[in-house]
Amino acid sequence: MNDLIPVSLRVNGVGYDVAIRPWRTLLEVLRETLAMTGTKRSCGEGQCGACTVLLDGKAVSSCLYLAVEAQGKDIQTIEGPVGGDPALEQIQSSFAAKGAVQCGFCTPGMVMITKDLLSHNPEPNEDEIRDALVGHLCRCTGYVQIVEAIQDAARGMQDAAGEMARKEGA
Amino acid sequence: MNKDPHKELRDFQVLGRPIPKKDARLKASGHAEYADDITMPGMLHGKLLHSPHAHARIVSIDTSRAAALPGVRAVVTGSDFPNIKFGNLPQTRDYLPLAIDTVRYIGEEVAAVAAIDEDTAEEALDLLRVEYEPLPAVFDPEEAMKPGAPQLHGHAAGNISAHSAFHFGDVDAAFAKSDYVREDVFETQAVKQGMLEPHACVGLWDNAGKVTLWSCKMSPYVTWRQLSMGLGLQPGNVRVIQTFVGGGFSGGKQEAMPMDFCAVLLSKKTGRPVKFVHTMDEVLTIGHMRHPMKIWLRTGTTTDGKLLAQHCKLIANGGAYSSIGGFSMYLAGAMLNLPYRVPNIKYEAHRVYTNNGFCGALRGHTIPQFCFARDSQLELIAAELNLDPLEIRHCNALQPGDVTANGFRIGTFAFDECIERVAEISGWRGKRGKLPKYRGIGFGCGSHLSGARLMGHSASAAEIKVQEDGTIQLTTGSTDVGQGADTVLSMIAAEVLGIEVDDVGFTRVDSQTTPVDPGTFGSRVTFFTGHAVKRAAEDARAQLAEIAAQKMGADPKDLVFRGREIFNPKDERQRIKLKDVVRWGAFQQGKIVSGRGTYAAADEKIDFRTGEGNLSPAYNPSACAVEVEVDPETGRATVVGFWGADDSGTPLNPLGVKGQVLGATVMSIGHALYENLIRVDGQVMNPSFRDYKMPLATDLPKLADFQHSNVITWEPEGPFGAKEAGQGAGTGVLAALANAVYDATGVRLTRLPMTPENILFGLKRVQEQNSNRRP
Numbered sequence: 007m008n009d010l011i012p013v014s015l016r017v018n019g020v021g022y023d024v025a026i027r028p029w030r031t032l033l034e035v036l037r038e039t040l041a042m043t044g045t046k047r048s049c050g051e052g053q054c055g056a057c058t059v060l061l062d063g064k065a066v067s068s069c070l071y072l073a074v075e076a077q078g079k080d081i082q083t084i085e086g087p088v089g090g091d092p093a094l095e096q097i098q099s100s101f102a103a104k105g106a107v108q109c110g111f112c113t114p115g116m117v118m119i120t121k122d123l124l125s126h127n128p129e130p131n132e133d134e135i136r137d138a139l140v141g142h143l144c145r146c147t148g149y150v151q152i153v154e155a156i157q158d159a160a161r162g163m164q165d166a167a168g169e170m171a172r173k174e175g176a
Numbered sequence: 177m178n179k180d181p182h183k184e185l186r187d188f189q190v191l192g193r194p195i196p197k198k199d200a201r202l203k204a205s206g207h208a209e210y211a212d213d214i215t216m217p218g219m220l221h222g223k224l225l226h227s228p229h230a231h232a233r234i235v236s237i238d239t240s241r242a243a244a245l246p247g248v249r250a251v252v253t254g255s256d257f258p259n260i261k262f263g264n265l266p267q268t269r270d271y272l273p274l275a276i277d278t279v280r281y282i283g284e285e286v287a288a289v290a291a292i293d294e295d296t297a298e299e300a301l302d303l304l305r306v307e308y309e310p311l312p313a314v315f316d317p318e319e320a321m322k323p324g325a326p327q328l329h330g331h332a333a334g335n336i337s338a339h340s341a342f343h344f345g346d347v348d349a350a351f352a353k354s355d356y357v358r359e360d361v362f363e364t365q366a367v368k369q370g371m372l373e374p375h376a377c378v379g380l381w382d383n384a385g386k387v388t389l390w391s392c393k394m395s396p397y398v399t400w401r402q403l404s405m406g407l408g409l410q411p412g413n414v415r416v417i418q419t420f421v422g423g424g425f426s427g428g429k430q431e432a433m434p435m436d437f438c439a440v441l442l443s444k445k446t447g448r449p450v451k452f453v454h455t456m457d458e459v460l461t462i463g464h465m466r467h468p469m470k471i472w473l474r475t476g477t478t479t480d481g482k483l484l485a486q487h488c489k490l491i492a493n494g495g496a497y498s499s500i501g502g503f504s505m506y507l508a509g510a511m512l513n514l515p516y517r518v519p520n521i522k523y524e525a526h527r528v529y530t531n532n533g534f535c536g537a538l539r540g541h542t543i544p545q546f547c548f549a550r551d552s553q554l555e556l557i558a559a560e561l562n563l564d565p566l567e568i569r570h571c572n573a574l575q576p577g578d579v580t581a582n583g584f585r586i587g588t589f590a591f592d593e594c595i596e597r598v599a600e601i602s603g604w605r606g607k608r609g610k611l612p613k614y615r616g617i618g619f620g621c622g623s624h625l626s627g628a629r630l631m632g633h634s635a636s637a638a639e640i641k642v643q644e645d646g647t648i649q650l651t652t653g654s655t656d657v658g659q660g661a662d663t664v665l666s667m668i669a670a671e672v673l674g675i676e677v678d679d680v681g682f683t684r685v686d687s688q689t690t691p692v693d694p695g696t697f698g699s700r701v702t703f704f705t706g707h708a709v710k711r712a713a714e715d716a717r718a719q720l721a722e723i724a725a726q727k728m729g730a731d732p733k734d735l736v737f738r739g740r741e742i743f744n745p746k747d748e749r750q751r752i753k754l755k756d757v758v759r760w761g762a763f764q765q766g767k768i769v770s771g772r773g774t775y776a777a778a779d780e781k782i783d784f785r786t787g788e789g790n791l792s793p794a795y796n797p798s799a800c801a802v803e804v805e806v807d808p809e810t811g812r813a814t815v816v817g818f819w820g821a822d823d824s825g826t827p828l829n830p831l832g833v834k835g836q837v838l839g840a841t842v843m844s845i846g847h848a849l850y851e852n853l854i855r856v857d858g859q860v861m862n863p864s865f866r867d868y869k870m871p872l873a874t875d876l877p878k879l880a881d882f883q884h885s886n887v888i889t890w891e892p893e894g895p896f897g898a899k900e901a902g903q904g905a906g907t908g909v910l911a912a913l914a915n916a917v918y919d920a921t922g923v924r925l926t927r928l929p930m931t932p933e934n935i936l937f938g939l940k941r942v943q944e945q946n947s948n949r950r951p
Contacts, residue, residue: 027295043213044206046422048372049456053865056372084206094205102200105831108839109658110203111372111422117204132878139873143865145370145423146658147835148842149873150882 013074017042019087032076033057033068036083044084044114048143055142058115059083065122067141082121084114092166093121097159106155108146115142120156128167129160189738190671191896194831198662198682203420211376211392211419212453219378220249220290222442222452223297224434225304226461227279227286230531230858231313231326234277234286238305242289245303247296250445252438253287258408262432264398265632268338268498270329273406273437279308280328280496281531282858283461288438290450315858317493317528318470328496328529337494338527340505342787344581345520347476350485354476356561362473362549363927364910366493366853367466369538370846370870373422374454375429379439383447387440388415394424394657395431395695396685397633402432407440418685421657425843426537426697427464429657431499460863463534465853467492467504467527467542471549481561481568485520486512486550492535492542494527499536501527503630506784508542511550513580514623515591515797516572521581523787531858537697539843540624540903544910547622548848551911552926555618555918565619565915566604569595574797585780585790588889588899590823591797595621597885602801602819608919615816616920617803622907625792626825626891626900627700627777631784635776636705637691638712640669642720642769644762646740646755647679650712653693654705655685659902660832661701665709667829668895672713673720674737675754699900702828703794704775706895711773719769723761724752793893798822798904800841803881804916811936813917815845817881822905826897827886833901837884840906846871848913852929 010025017040024039036042036059045068048056052067059068060082086094097120100106107113116139123130123138130138135156136149144152202208239251254276263269274285287304291297312326319325320335328335351357377391387409393399396416404411421429435452442450454462472489490508494501509523558568573591580586598619599605607617628634641649650669656662666680683690693705721732724742728750735742735750742757744750761767782789803817820841827833850869854861862868876882884905890897910928918924923938 037213041215042206043209046210046372047212047453048374049865051456051864051866054372086205098201098204101204102196105194105196105200105835107197107200107203108660108835109371109373109421109423110199110208111210113204114206136873136876143370143372143870143872145372145425145843145870146839148838148871149876150838150879151835153873153879 014077015073015081017081018083018085026073028074030073031069032059032071032073035073036068042083042085046111046114048111053143055115055119056112058118060118060122063122063125065119084117093124093163096162096166097121100159100162101155104155104158105151106147112142112144116144116152120159124160124163128164188671189674190667190677191828192830195663195667195677195829196831197660198666198677208420210373210422211378211390214378214390214419214451216378216449218448220292220442220446220448220450221294221297222288222290222435222438222450223294223301224285224438225287225301227275227282227284229279229308229310230282231311232279232308233311234275234279235307235309237287239287241305242300242303245296245300247292248289248300249292249448250290250442251287252441252445256441257406257437260406260408262402262405263498264500265502268502270498273434281533283533283860284496285434288442290442290446313531313858315530315532315855317491317530320528320530321526328531332529335529336526337498337529338502338505340509340525340787341523342509342582343522347485347487347520347522350520351476354484355479356557357474357476358553358557358560359472359474360553360556360926362471362552364469364545364548365928366468366855367538367847367851368460368853368868369425369427369464371423371425374456374459375433375435376453377436377439378449378451379436379443380449381440381444386413386415388417389436389440390417390419391436392419392421392429394421394426394429394655395697396655396687397653397692398430398695399432399436400687403436406432406437416687418655421655424657424696425539430537430695430697456865457863460853460868461533461860463495463497463499465533465535466538467494467535467545469545471546473549473553475553475557477557479561481558481563481571483516483518483572486518487522488512490525492525492527493530493532495530495532495534497534499534501536504536504542506787508546509787510582510791511543511546511623513582513584514795515574515621517574517578519581532855533860539840540906543622543624543907544844544847547907548910548914548928551620551908552914555915566595566599569621583788583790584795587794587893588823588825588891589795589797590887590889593887594797594799594821594823597821597887598799598801598819601883601885602817604801607803614806614808614920615803616916616918617801618912618915618919619799619801620908620910620912620915621797621799622904623795623797624699624900624904624907626703626794626796626894628698628791629777629780629782633694635774636693636708637774638705638708639691640712640716640771642716642758644755644759646675646753646758647681648673648675649681649683650709651683651690652705652709653685653691654701655696657696659836660829661696661705664702664829664832665705668706668709669713671896672710673717675740699903702898703894703900704777706898707775708773710895711775712771715773716769716771719767719771720754720757723765723767724757727757727760728752794825794891794899796823796825796899796904798908800908800912802909802912802916804913804920806917806920806935808939811932811939813849813930813935815875815877817877820884820905821887823887823889823899824901825889825891825894825899827888827901828896828898833886834884836902837905840903841884841909842871842876844906844909845913848910848928849930
């Protein structure tokens with residue numbers, strides 16, 4: 007179609023050149039054009055947080071963000087970089103261990119907001135965790151086990167950082 | 177009850193430990209494939225056209241301009257289907273795949289298009305021309321029952337969609353004997369399931385005439401039957417494949433929906449797979465929600481608060497179609513028997529058709545509404561009779577071994593213990609009456625069943641294929657919808673076979689290959705399917721023991737399965753790896769190990785016409801206390817503490833049970849304080865998560881003040897002592913919150929939700945009454 011425009015996106019460290027209609031959101035392009043379906047489509051208006059991705063490390067609702075605007079930015083999604091991401095893996099493992107995943111539809115967004123939170127606040131208190139989750143809905147858990155998982159992930163990342171420092175010191 | 181309820185618990189190898197959900201890592205990394213994640217070569221995208229009228233005759237539909245739009249591949253309307261009504265119960269089949277001559281609510285599906293992409297399909301909807309002749313509409317159930325009201329369905333005189341009535345004992349005599357009698361009216365609102373995954377499906381009608389539907393169904397076999405019925409096909413020609421389910425809570429994921437029918441019929445017309453995904457606006461506008469109810473409750477007691485009689489009259493706003501509404505009406509009244517002893521009971525319920533989106537099941541079904549009325553009123557009775565709120569509950573509590581007025585046989589039922597546990601962990605006795613102004617604590621109780629004996633299909637089945645590496649493949653017809661069925665059912669199989677949870681592969685439902693099953697609802701899965709899995713595993717274990725005994729020269733009765741091995745505790749030389757038994761049996765003996773088990777709870781019956789019979793094999797009580805703080809300036813009630821307890825029998829996976837009880841609790845907090853699907857002349861005014869307010873992480877108490885405790889019993893009817901956990905814990909929460917708001921403010925709210933404005937108006941009334949009283 008003649009309304010397609012070329013767009014270059016960098017997702018999880020890999021560059022993609024795609025042709026899209028200019029009104030397509032980042033969520034639509036990730037899911038439909040790039041077949042990265044880990045990011046979920048739910049409310050479509052930035053209320054539920056299921057579509058959260060990180061742009062230059064900061065959480066955004068990809069359903070409200072035009073793909074064209076994401077050009078030149080570092081886009082991180084739940085799929086993570088090739089070769090893995092220790093922070094994502096720690097968060098995912100804490101979510102599983104603490105029972106924070108039920109139906110799992112909110113989980114990718116919850117994991118991404120946790121990554122954002124812990125990257126700038128490695129030791130959040132409970133209020134800070136709850137404040138970070140305010141743009142995210144979960145209908146299954148009542149949030150208790152999600153808050154516990156984020157606390158667990160923070161501890162796990164601190165422990166890993168401590169271990170790294172100890173090894174470097176030795 | 178078992179003399180030592182913890183004996184078998186102590187002996188558990190796998191059960192009783194908190195085990196992470198089997199699919200949690202897959203879901204947390206974005207790799208779980210939900211229905212909307214499916215793409216297929218050549219797949220088209222469908223969209224539905226919804227009625228803008230609450231009640232109208234369809235005069236004509238012109239599809240020509242839409243069909244001519246470039247990129248549009250096909251259009252279907254109601255007349256493309258065979259005009260066969262379908263539904264849950266034989267007497268309430270009133271659904272059509274698409275409306276044919278009449279639309280009965282705003283949002284009802286009228287036509288559908290398939291196009292090369294969603295944008296094109298959306299554009300095509302604007303080109304469909306439907307000529308309507310508007311008809312008089314009725315939105316209030318009491319108006320709809322009056323003579324001369326607009327009639328929705330030819331078969332339902334007076335718009336009565338379902339009726340349930342029963343009388344046990346003699347209420348008139350009991351009221352005459354009562355020292356104290358009071359009547360109150362309570363009203364509840366429309367509440368949505370609120371699952372984050374919108375309904376989605378992919379349909380394929382292949383050129384051999386076989387229909388396949390991939391969809392996020394909680395009850396794929398219900399969908400399978402309804403789809404076959406509405407399409408006029410033999411069920412054998414229809415296949416339903418369950419995808420991961422992104423939250424269900426009943427509703428459209430229990431049934432065949434218009435999108436399911438349209439996906440397959442558009443596929444037939446185009447020769448391509450067709451995908452539909454609802455927008456959240458559609459999800460919130462179409463039917464499927466909790467029944468709004470008006471509940472009139474008359475109760476008679478002795479001076480010391482002993483319940484002698486309850487008479488309940490209930491009117492439910494059913495909306496335009498039946499869904500499972502017949503059962504919904506029975507169930508609310510059945511709760512007159514639980515969790516209190518009420519010797520004389522009378523119940524009359526009417527579910528009324530109106531020109532609103534239709535209602536059906538939603539977590540707890542109609543139990544939370546009734547429990548709200550009953551436990552709110554109990555608090556009023558206690559206050560009038562100057563009784564302690566806990567005492568009035570204790571003195572009426574059902575006890576193990578009771579048979580209720582309607583014939584429920586109560587097995588384990590640690591209700592007294594639940595009340596005391598909540599009093600203890602909440603610090604009730606130190607708080608009640610002692611909290612500062614505008615802070616209050618309230619108590620509420622409820623109950624639930626562990627699966628229902630239904631007139632239709634109740635039984636579950638399971639199959640276990642034992643594989644040559646010693647792992648197993650477990651197939652059931654039950655679905656994991658996030659509640660943890662995949663894990664707890666795998667744990668049961670692993671426990672019996674002496675293997676680990678990771679050794680069990682859990683299969684999602686495919687109607688072509690998995691055993692038939694009613695689905696996930698009514699808190700039945702751990703109980704019914706859990707039993708079937710236990711029996712299938714025992715069957716497989718017996719076959720394995722035969723083979724092992726033959727190989728080792730042992731007596732199969734002596735063999736123990738543990739740690740992936742089979743051994744004879746009496747003779748240490750007789751020990752063999754499970755996988756070696758499977759291989760030897762299969763390769764040398766031609767014995768392929770495959771276990772089967774079923775469970776039907778068919779030992780007792782229930783008659784829904786009289787209301788008499790034992791609905792469930794087990795019942796669980798629950799109690800909770802809620803502490804609230806009310807802002808007198810804004811009227812906003814904040815939940816600052818929650819303490820619950822229930823008797824779920826023996827929790828098989830404590831991590832899963834915790835998630836279920838807390839999830840159910842928070843859903844009820846939303847129902848009590850925030851959620852309300854507002855309809856004005858049938859038009860939903862808040863079809864978005866921006867305006868339909870569900871609880872957020874910041875609306876809830878801190879972890880330290882948000883606790884649930886399991887009172888552990890060993891239910892002999894349950895698999896390994898278990899009972900239900902997913903719904904009962906939420907049933908007493910509404911009344912507890914109403915009672916807490918009353919304790920904090922003196923404002924008694926009998927209508928939900930308890931919004932800031934309702935509380936604020938209440939505060940003004942209380943202040944006026946107080947100032948009038950002064951000289």
